[in-house]
Amino acid sequence: ASDDGVPHRAPVVTIMGHVDHGKTSLLDYIRKTKVAAKEAGGITQHVGAFEAKTSKGKIVFIDTPGHEAFTTIRARGANVADIAIIVIAADDSLMPQTREAIAHAQAAKVPMIVAINKVDLPQADPERVKTDLTTVNLVPEEYGGDIIVVPLSAKTGEGVEDLLEYISLTAELEDLRADPKAEFSGVIIESRVDKQAGVLATVMVQQGTLRVGDFLVVGEKYGKIKAMTNSNGDRIKEAGPSTPVQILGFSEAPTSGEKVSSAKNEHAARELVASRVGERRDAEAARQNRKLSLEEMMGSLETVREVNLILRADTQGSLEALQGILARKEKDDVKINVMLAGIGAPTEGDVLLASTAGATILCFSVTPSGSVTKIADQKGIDLKSYRIIYELIDEVDRLIKGNVE
Numbered sequence: 001a002s003d004d005g006v007p008h009r010a011p012v013v014t015i016m017g018h019v020d021h022g023k024t025s026l027l028d029y030i031r032k033t034k035v036a037a038k039e040a041g042g043i044t045q046h047v048g049a050f051e052a053k054t055s056k057g058k059i060v061f062i063d064t065p066g067h068e069a070f071t072t073i074r075a076r077g078a079n080v081a082d083i084a085i086i087v088i089a090a091d092d093s094l095m096p097q098t099r100e101a102i103a104h105a106q107a108a109k110v111p112m113i114v115a116i117n118k119v120d121l122p123q124a125d126p127e128r129v130k131t132d133l134t135t136v137n138l139v140p141e142e143y144g145g146d147i148i149v150v151p152l153s154a155k156t157g158e159g160v161e162d163l164l165e166y167i168s169l170t171a172e173l174e175d176l177r178a179d180p181k182a183e184f185s186g187v188i189i190e191s192r193v194d195k196q197a198g199v200l201a202t203v204m205v206q207q208g209t210l211r212v213g214d215f216l217v218v219g220e221k222y223g224k225i226k227a228m229t230n231s232n233g234d235r236i237k238e239a240g241p242s243t244p245v246q247i248l249g250f251s252e253a254p255t256s257g258e259k260v261s262s263a264k265n266e267h268a269a270r271e272l273v274a275s276r277v278g279e280r281r282d283a284e285a286a287r288q289n290r291k292l293s294l295e296e297m298m299g300s301l302e303t304v305r306e307v308n309l310i311l312r313a314d315t316q317g318s319l320e321a322l323q324g325i326l327a328r329k330e331k332d333d334v335k336i337n338v339m340l341a342g343i344g345a346p347t348e349g350d351v352l353l354a355s356t357a358g359a360t361i362l363c364f365s366v367t368p369s370g371s372v373t374k375i376a377d378q379k380g381i382d383l384k385s386y387r388i389i390y391e392l393i394d395e396v397d398r399l400i401k402g403n404v405e
């Protein structure tokens with residue numbers, strides 16, 4: 001590749017695969033951390049972005065959840081990646097979310113490396129995994145194909161150095177470069193509302209440099225960077241390409257996966273937001289007109305049973321995952337109305353809305369305050385909290401069947 005003076009940048013590597021195949025454990029081994037052991041329900045429910053200093057230099061890793069609920073997060077993880085690592089447990093081989101992860105990586109046109117994990121287990125069968133891979137048209141190099149397959153163990157560390165070597169070789173081939181002096185651009189990896197700190201957004205810097213005090217625009221929101229921390233939690237003043245940073249300064253949580261750009265000053269940021277709002281309103285008005293005429297044509301619709309919900313979750317990603325699941329659960333005779341979907345703990349306003357609308361409030365990974373719980377009790381509103389997504393889904397199934405006590 002011709003060297004046009006733009007410096008190299010660290011590769012962004014997304015780890016994907018079926019639930020419990022060992023993605024987080026692999027990152028724990030590489031980063032010398034113990035994240036997997038602390039997760040609620042033993043499953044990853046967010047996307048995490050980490051800078052790791054390895055024997056091969058800096059590598060940015062994105063950990064994704066393997067549970068089936070988190071399709072959107074996996075798709076986004078693949079989209080920001082330079083390289084995808086597909087983790088497959090040697091005792092389990094290809095499973096539904098393995099296939100899904102492979103499909104996302106292929107759709108995003110990202111080079112893949114297959115890590116066959118858990119080779120320390122007595123029942124491990126790496127050869128079977130390699131054969132199974134050929135059934136989805138991924139032919140390992142040793143079978144004459146072009147897919148790099150690395151057997152390893154996140155538990156003992158065997159093979160992990162080989163994986164880092166292949167990541168580094170693949171990154172070299174990709175010739176990844178970005179200019180720290182160019183205009184800033186990045187993407188929202190995740191955002192959440194912290195009780196004390198407020199809105200925290202994880203941004204991946206893709207080009208240019210972010211500095212404390214910069215104005216950022218994401219969709220129809222803007223903010224000024226008040227503080228920035230790296231993935232080790234250290235306060236930093238600026239961040240260059242291939243750096244995931246957590247930013248304090250948005251007043252509302254920006255949507256994951258959205259592009260982030262910078263504006264010269266507050267005035268320019270406001271103007272950009274105003275023009276985007278205008279465009280959206282025009283499009284909505286046009287859509288509304290079409291919808292009304294369609295309903296007139298079809299005559300009055302039959303009445304169906306309605307399940308009214310208010311959703312509250314800790315992050316945009318979880319909220320999207322829940323909405324995705326709910327959309328798929330709708331049937332001809334059951335309509336699910338999400339009256340409100342918000343990030344952060346439920347408010348008194350939510351309870352009022354629930355009482356007007358006859359809605360159930362479902363919370364995921366957020367804890368309602370004592371006062372809100374009390375008001376909900378007084379008004380006879382169902383307010384339920386879950387830490388594990390499939391328990392919340394079970395509750396939705398009960399609501400759909402209508403047999404909630």
Ligand code: GTP
Pocket residue numbers: 017018019020021022023024025026036042043044045064065066067117118119120121152153154155156
């Ligand atoms: P999700 O994020 O929920 O999809 O799971 P994950 O793919 O991140 O898997 P996780 O790291 O949570 O590991 C799942 C289980 O497998 C845990 O009990 C780990 O201790 C275990 N595990 C992970 N890697 C290995 C390995 O190399 N060998 C053995 N024996 N166990 C492993």
Ligand code: MG
Pocket residue numbers: 023024025043044063064065066
């Ligand atoms: Mg995990």
Ligand code: NA
Pocket residue numbers: 019020021042043044
């Ligand atoms: Na897990």
